[in-house]
Amino acid sequence: MAPQLLHYVVEFDDGTHFNVHIDPDDPSNLTIDGVDSDVDVATSPLGLVLTTGDGQRLPLTLRYEDGSLVAETADGKLHRARVELAESREWRTVIASQPPPPPVEHSGQIEAPIAGNVIALCVAEGALVTEGTAIILLEAMKMQNTIAAPLSGTIHYLVRAGQVVRSGDLLAAIDSEVAGI
Amino acid sequence: MTKTPNEKEAALSGAVSKNLARARLEVLFDAGSFEEFDAAVVHRTEAFGMAKKRLPGDGVITGVGTVASRTVYAYSQDRSVLGGSLGEVHAAKICKVMDMAARNGSPVVGICDSGGARIQEGVNSLAGYGDIFYRNVRCSGVIPQISLILGPAAGGAVYSPALTDFVIMATGRSYMFLTGPKVVKTVTFEDVSVEALGGASVHASKTGLAHFTAKDDVEAIEQARRLLGYLPENCQEPPPDIRCTDPPDRLCDELRSIIPADPQQPYDVRIVINSVVDRGTFLEVQENFAGNIVVGFARLAGKSVGIIANQPAVLAGVLNIDASRKAGRFIRTCNAFRIPLVSFVDVPGFLPGQDQEHGGAIVHGAKLLYAYCESSVPKLSVILKKSYGGAYIVMSSKHVGGDVVMAWPSAEIAVMGAKGAVEILYKREISAAEDPKAEAQKRNREYEELFLSPRQAAERGFIDAVIDPAETRRKLTKLFSHVAHRRDLTWPKRNGNIPT
Incomplete structure (x- = not known):
C-alpha cells in the first residue's frame, strides 16, 4: 500500500512558500513541489538548499517532530519557517475572511x-x-x-x-x- | 443569521459548513484530528417563538482532538447560531466536554464568542452558567484550562474565563466586561467605548486578566497551541520534555557585562532570561501588565520551567501591588502543574507610597510571599544585583523554601540600600561630626563594603554559591536535576487561606 503522505505548506517571513509531502512513518521520504516563484528549493549533496528571491542560498533542514514538521534555515541568525498542513491553511482563510476590527486608538x-x-x-x-x-x-x-x-x-x-x-x-x-x- | 432547512439537514447528517467557530477549532487541533460531539443537540424552549429557532448544535461546537499529538478537549461558541447565546443545552454541551476532559485528565480549551445569556430561557440559562463555573473551579489545578476570547464576553460569561488558568484575547475583537457601555451610561453617565471599557489592551495592561494578546484569531490560537506545549496533561503528569538542541553547559559570556557599572542605569532582565534558557524557548506571560516583574515559561535542558524575574528596566524592578499579583498567580499556576520555578532577583524592595498602602500592598505582597512558601516544585534562584529587605525574603530565598539560591558577584543583599541605612544607623555620629558630609561618606563606604556584596549571605549559607555570570546556565541545568524530585510534607488541611 502506498504510504499516506501528509501535505504541509512551508512559509517564510516574507510570504514565500512551497509544499512538502512527507510520509509520517518515514520522514526521510518527502517530496517538494509548488515552490513559489520567489524561492527555489533543491536537494543537494548537503541536503536541502533554499534560494531566496534575492539570490541568497540558505541550507534548509526539515524535521518531523512531535507530530509536526519543523523547517529551519540557518542564515547567521536562526529563523524558523512557518509550517502548516495544507488542510489547516484552508481553515485559516475562513478565519481571515472576518471583517477587520476597528483600529485601536491611544489617547496620547x-x-x-x-x-x-x-x-x-x-x-x-x-x-x-x-x-x-x-x-x-x-x-x-x-x-x-x-x-x-x-x-x-x-x-x-x-x-x-x-x-x-x-x-x-x-x-x-x-x-x-x-x-x- | 439563521440556517436554511438544507443546512439543518446537512448538520444532522454530519456534513459540516465552513463557519468561523469550526475553523477556529480546526486551526487549534492537529489537522484532521478533531472529532465533534453533540452536533445534533437542540434546545427545548418554546417561549418567544424559540420553537422555530431550533438549530442543531445549539450555538456551540464541542469535541476532542490532538494538539502536537496530545489529547485536548475543546468547545467553540458559534455566534452565527442564536448569537452564540448560552442556554440550557448549550451549557450542557460545554459541561459534558469539561467532565470528559477532567475524567480523562486532559486540558480543555474554550473559545468564547457569545452574546451572553439566552434571555428566552430564563433561569435555565443562569443555571447553565453556574454549572460551568462549578466545573471550572472543580477542574482548577487538576487539568489546564485555557480560554480564548475571540468575540464579546459580557456579564456572567466573563467569570468562566476568569476562573481558568489562562485567558488569550485578540486586539479589536475581544471584549470582557460585567456591564456594557449602555448600562454604564445609564448608571454613571459615562460615555465609554467597548474597547476602552474591556478591550484586549485594557485587560492586557490594566487588569492583568489577559495573559496573552494576539493581533488576530489565528495568532491567538497559535499562542494556545504553544502554551499547551509547556503544560502537562494534568496535575499528576510531569510537563512534557522536548529534546534539547542547545548545549546545557553553554557559557553565557555576554552576562559578565550585563550589569551596568553605573548603579542608576537599568538593563533588560529579558536578556538574562533569553541567554540562560534553551534558545528561543521563552514564552512571556502577561507581557504588558506590571512590566516590573517578568514571568513566563521556558525550557532548561528541554524541561519546562516557570521564570520569575524582577525587571530593573521598568520602575526599577520594584515590587508593587500588580507585580505581586502577577507573580503570585504565576507561581501557583506553575506549582499546580508541576513546573519548577527559576527566579532571577534584582529588586530594590516594595514600592513605598500612600496609593500602594491604601490599595492593599500588604495583602498583595503577602499573596506573593504565600505563593513562594506554599509551592512545592523545585525552586532555583539567582540573585543578580539588588536584593533588599522584605523583597529579598520573598523572592525565592532559602527561608521561604528555595532549593538552590546562587548569587552573582554583583549581588547586594541587605535590609536596605546604603544611604538610608547609614542615615538610621549613624544619625548621631553624623550630626556630631565636624564634617557631617565626610562622616556620612565614610560610613556609607563601610556599609557598602559589608553588605553590597554577596559575602555576608554566603558566610551564613543563605546562598549556596557565588557564581560567574557566564556559568549561570551551566550551574542551573546541572543543579536542576538534583532537586527535581523535591518532596514536601504538609499537615492535613482543607485549604490554605491565601490573602486576597
Missing part, C-alpha cells in the same frame, strides 16, 4: 508610572516622535526609568526637567493628528 496622554523626579526631557518640545522613542528620563527608586512614546506624533511636554511628579501625573501629550500620521 502619558502619565507618570511611578512617583519620581524628571531628570531629562529627551526630545525638543513640539518635536515629531515615533512610537518607542525615549521621551522622558524619570528617576525613581534610585534608578533611571526611560519613558517611551506609546504612539507616533508631535510631543507636548507638561513637565520640566527637575520637576517632582506623583504617580499618575500627566507628563506629556502626543498628538498624532497634527503630524498627519
Whole structure:
C-alpha cells in the first residue's frame, strides 16, 4: 500500500512558500513541489538548499517532530519557517475572511508610572516622535526609568526637567493628528 | 443569521459548513484530528417563538482532538447560531466536554464568542452558567484550562474565563466586561467605548486578566497551541520534555557585562532570561501588565520551567501591588502543574507610597510571599544585583523554601540600600561630626563594603554559591536535576487561606 503522505505548506517571513509531502512513518521520504516563484528549493549533496528571491542560498533542514514538521534555515541568525498542513491553511482563510476590527486608538496622554523626579526631557518640545522613542528620563527608586512614546506624533511636554511628579501625573501629550500620521 | 432547512439537514447528517467557530477549532487541533460531539443537540424552549429557532448544535461546537499529538478537549461558541447565546443545552454541551476532559485528565480549551445569556430561557440559562463555573473551579489545578476570547464576553460569561488558568484575547475583537457601555451610561453617565471599557489592551495592561494578546484569531490560537506545549496533561503528569538542541553547559559570556557599572542605569532582565534558557524557548506571560516583574515559561535542558524575574528596566524592578499579583498567580499556576520555578532577583524592595498602602500592598505582597512558601516544585534562584529587605525574603530565598539560591558577584543583599541605612544607623555620629558630609561618606563606604556584596549571605549559607555570570546556565541545568524530585510534607488541611 502506498504510504499516506501528509501535505504541509512551508512559509517564510516574507510570504514565500512551497509544499512538502512527507510520509509520517518515514520522514526521510518527502517530496517538494509548488515552490513559489520567489524561492527555489533543491536537494543537494548537503541536503536541502533554499534560494531566496534575492539570490541568497540558505541550507534548509526539515524535521518531523512531535507530530509536526519543523523547517529551519540557518542564515547567521536562526529563523524558523512557518509550517502548516495544507488542510489547516484552508481553515485559516475562513478565519481571515472576518471583517477587520476597528483600529485601536491611544489617547496620547502619558502619565507618570511611578512617583519620581524628571531628570531629562529627551526630545525638543513640539518635536515629531515615533512610537518607542525615549521621551522622558524619570528617576525613581534610585534608578533611571526611560519613558517611551506609546504612539507616533508631535510631543507636548507638561513637565520640566527637575520637576517632582506623583504617580499618575500627566507628563506629556502626543498628538498624532497634527503630524498627519 | 439563521440556517436554511438544507443546512439543518446537512448538520444532522454530519456534513459540516465552513463557519468561523469550526475553523477556529480546526486551526487549534492537529489537522484532521478533531472529532465533534453533540452536533445534533437542540434546545427545548418554546417561549418567544424559540420553537422555530431550533438549530442543531445549539450555538456551540464541542469535541476532542490532538494538539502536537496530545489529547485536548475543546468547545467553540458559534455566534452565527442564536448569537452564540448560552442556554440550557448549550451549557450542557460545554459541561459534558469539561467532565470528559477532567475524567480523562486532559486540558480543555474554550473559545468564547457569545452574546451572553439566552434571555428566552430564563433561569435555565443562569443555571447553565453556574454549572460551568462549578466545573471550572472543580477542574482548577487538576487539568489546564485555557480560554480564548475571540468575540464579546459580557456579564456572567466573563467569570468562566476568569476562573481558568489562562485567558488569550485578540486586539479589536475581544471584549470582557460585567456591564456594557449602555448600562454604564445609564448608571454613571459615562460615555465609554467597548474597547476602552474591556478591550484586549485594557485587560492586557490594566487588569492583568489577559495573559496573552494576539493581533488576530489565528495568532491567538497559535499562542494556545504553544502554551499547551509547556503544560502537562494534568496535575499528576510531569510537563512534557522536548529534546534539547542547545548545549546545557553553554557559557553565557555576554552576562559578565550585563550589569551596568553605573548603579542608576537599568538593563533588560529579558536578556538574562533569553541567554540562560534553551534558545528561543521563552514564552512571556502577561507581557504588558506590571512590566516590573517578568514571568513566563521556558525550557532548561528541554524541561519546562516557570521564570520569575524582577525587571530593573521598568520602575526599577520594584515590587508593587500588580507585580505581586502577577507573580503570585504565576507561581501557583506553575506549582499546580508541576513546573519548577527559576527566579532571577534584582529588586530594590516594595514600592513605598500612600496609593500602594491604601490599595492593599500588604495583602498583595503577602499573596506573593504565600505563593513562594506554599509551592512545592523545585525552586532555583539567582540573585543578580539588588536584593533588599522584605523583597529579598520573598523572592525565592532559602527561608521561604528555595532549593538552590546562587548569587552573582554583583549581588547586594541587605535590609536596605546604603544611604538610608547609614542615615538610621549613624544619625548621631553624623550630626556630631565636624564634617557631617565626610562622616556620612565614610560610613556609607563601610556599609557598602559589608553588605553590597554577596559575602555576608554566603558566610551564613543563605546562598549556596557565588557564581560567574557566564556559568549561570551551566550551574542551573546541572543543579536542576538534583532537586527535581523535591518532596514536601504538609499537615492535613482543607485549604490554605491565601490573602486576597
